[in-house]
Structures are given as C-alpha cells and as structure tokens.
Amino acid sequence: MRIRTHDFRSASRAALLDSDLRSAMERAEGGFVDTRKSAVESLENFEEFREYARQVKNHVLQHLDSYLCRFESGVVESGGVVHWARNGSEANRIVLDICKRAKARKIIKGKSMVSEETGTNEALEAAGHEVVETDLGEYIIQLAGETPSHIIAPAVHKSRQAVTDLFYRFHKDQGLPKVSGHQEIVNQARQVLRDHFCTADVGITGGNFLVADTGSVAIVTNEGNGDLTATLPAVHVVMTSIEKVVPDMEALGGLLRLLGRSATGQAMSVYTTLFNGPGRHDDPDGPQEFHVVLVDNGRSGVLGGEFQDILRCIKCGACMNHCPVYTSIGGHAYGWVYPGPMGSVLTPLLAGRRNASDLPHACSLNGRCATVCPVKIPLPELLRAHRRGLIVTGDAGTMQKLVMGVWFQVARRCSMYRLLTRIAVRLLGMMATCFPGSSRGSIRVLPLMSGWTDTRDFPRPGQSTFQSLWKQRRERH
Secondary structure, three states: OOOOHHHHHHHHHHHHOOHHHHHHHHHHHHHHHHHHHHHHHOOOOHHHHHHHHHHHHHHHHHOHHHHHHHHHHHHHHOOOEEEEEOOHHHHHHHHHHHHHHOOOOEEEEOOOHHHHHHOHHHHHHHOOOEEEEOOHHHHHHHHHOOOOOOOOOOOOOOOHHHHHHHHHHHHHHHOOOOOOOHHHHHHHHHHHHHHHHHHOOEEEEOOOEEEOOOOEEEEEEOOOHHHHHHHOOOEEEEEEEHHHEEOOHHHHHHHHHHHHHHHOOOOOOOEEEEEOOOOOOOOOOOOOEEEEEEEOOOOOOOOOOOOHHHHHOOOOOHHHHOOOOHHHHOOHHHOOOOOHHHHHHHHHHHHOHHHHOOHHHOOOOOOHHHHHOOOOOOHHHHHHHHHHHHHHHOOOOHHHHHHHHHHHHHHOOHHHHHHHHHHHHHHHHHHHHHOOOOEOOEEOOOOOOHHHHOOOOEEOOOOOOHHHHHHHHHHHO
C-alpha cells in the first residue's frame, strides 16, 4: 500500500474545506463520544480494568517471544499452521502461496487492518484473484476505490447519499433498485454479499486477540461477516500482527470489556468468536485448512524502546474519536493505514520517521487521547518524543529548526528570557486593544500566527509574566 504521509499538510487543508466530510465527521464524533461515555459509566470499575489491561499488555510485551511460541504450539496442536512474516512482502507471498495451493479464484475478506498495512488486496488482484470485502464499511470503500478512514468504521467519512449513489452505480446491473434508508442499504449489501460468501475459495480475516494458552484467535465484529468469512470457504487465513497475543482467557475477558465500550460504546460487540484450527470431522461447518500469518513489519524493532507503549494498542479507535485534529480532517489526510493520535505515533515507527515527519505535529497535546485510551498509552508523551527525535536527527522542517534554535538560545539565558517575555506581554496587550476586531480579552489578528487566529481568537495574556508573579510571591512570604 502506497504511503502518502508527505502529503499531510496539503491533504489536511483540502479536508478542512470539504463541507461533506466535515458534516460526516461531526455526526460520527458525537455518536462515538456519547455512546462511549454512557458505556464507560455503566461499568463501575472501568478504571481498574484499564490498569489491569495496561499491566497485562506490558507483561506480554516483555515476554513476547515466549507467548508467541505458546500460541504457535496451540495452533499446531489444533491442526492449524502458523507462518511468520518479517514484512509486508513476506506476508503477501505467504498468502499468495496458500491461495495458489488452494487453486483459489475468489477470496473474501473480513476487516483486517494488517492486510491494509501490507497491501494484500493489491497483491492478490495483481495475481489474478477476485477479492471481495465483506465488512459493510470495507465493502463501501472498496467500491469507491478508497482506503479506510477509521480503524473500526472504514467509511465514516461517507454520507448516506454518497453510499446510495455508490450502491446504485455498482448494483443496478444486477437488477437491484436504488436504496436510501440505512436498513435498505444494509439489506442490499447482504443480498449482494451472500453469493460471495457461498462461492469463495479462501476467507481472510484479521484477529483482534491471540490467546497463547489455547492457540485461539478471537475475532470481534458487529455484522457477523467475520464468522461467515472464517467458516464457509475451504481455507481460512488469519492475518494479524505479533503484538495481539494475550496470555489466557482471563486476560481476554478483561480486554473485551474495554474494547467494545471504547470502540462503539457497547458492553460487548454483537459477535465475539474464538477460532481453533480447521473444522473437525464431526463439525457441521468450518474450513479444511486454518492458517495464521503473524506479521512483524517493524514491530519487533519497537520492543524495548521508548515507544514500546504504542504496542499495547487494541485498535479501538477511541483516541481518534476524541481527537480535535482527526475529527476536523478525517483519516485520509494522514496518508496511511492508521490515522489519529495512535497513527501519528505508529506510522513513523513502521513507515519511517522521515517519511512521516508531519504526523507527530498533527496534535494539540490536549491529552484527551490518553484520557480515553483503554490501555493507558501516553500518546501525547510519545508524540513529543517523536518531535524531539525529528530535531535530533535533523529531519524537522526548516522553519521548525529555526524556531527551536532561537528558542534554545533564549531559554538557556535567563536574563534574555525574562526581558523578551516582558516585551511579549506588553506587545500582546497592545495588540488586544489596537488591532481591528480584537477586544480587551482576546486578539483577533496575530502576525506569524494566522494558523491560530484564522479560526479562533488568541487569549490576551496577563499583565505580568510568571517569573514576576513568582518573585512577588516569594518576597511576600
């Protein structure tokens, strides 16, 4: 999948001018935030579960090799096969080999962000396979020729009218009518996808959690498409990343209580299914082959470093639902698979910091993402760490280097710092009273800071600097 993170500035500017996108994001933000709040409040010990999940994930990451080997043993014991992929190319080669051996023509897919990361759809189609996404959101964006804009709601940026027009364009040749209501859209998607479920040769899904003790793969959905994708074709392939493993069923239960509430505001998602190998001889359904492709793709390089906390992520999307930047520009502006705060941390690690130098700055550091993260990832701290790293490696922009260089020289000289802050306070106070449209409490226009004042007023500072107030307080006491 092509990485376009260098386009972030221009893409975000275009997104801000897209009125349809803005309306869609406003609707989504309200729904996600309100439902999560209600679901969290209904679980009395939610914070205890957050701390439990943080400790479990940290423990697993410290012993990841051991838990992955235990998981592999469980899968093999159940009759499945585990494949190890160092990067996206290896992962796609493994999947292509499986499909070739199965003589697969049609491949159906449940939602898998790792397969988006590795560009698996493109690899399969280039090899002549027909690939059909079965998650409703993924199916919509596949028809539109787009990529997901959210990790749990891929088509959140689409209006209902856009989906109506899209379905009519692609479904009218099948004799299907134009539909506009939400339920009508869902029913038509079911009707179209039913034949694909029944005629597919291979089903590819993601995996929300991997249970080390049992070799189980847990898949969480709200549509049931994951279950059909996993059980109807003769071959089931799970594509997931190495950090998804958890120790046992007890840990799985704790994490599931957090996932649904944080993602969609549900106590539990509608379907939570555990898969253990291929179908047995007395099973009424199930695949003949069961494969798990464990994808590293740079994650092992994150272990043990200052960014290891991001590997705790359970891909719930809560951070982006509460992020003022993401909810203003949507997911496509971020240029790769993972948008929002978690993407701004993860993408530079997997795609290269130099390739994603703008993303760590796509944040106001307000801290909402860390407050709602179910596994307590300190996202603002990690974003600041990326910013520091860009300065150290020389990959920061020219203006940022200049500003930080000047700041460095000023901040290390106390007398100069005190003088300049006193001057700044007086100048800003004058601007609050002299500039057109400004008031005694705010500044409407500020030179060199139009990025702020174009959309909001700049608050007028107090009449004294912090240093002056601190000195006065010490003299009084």
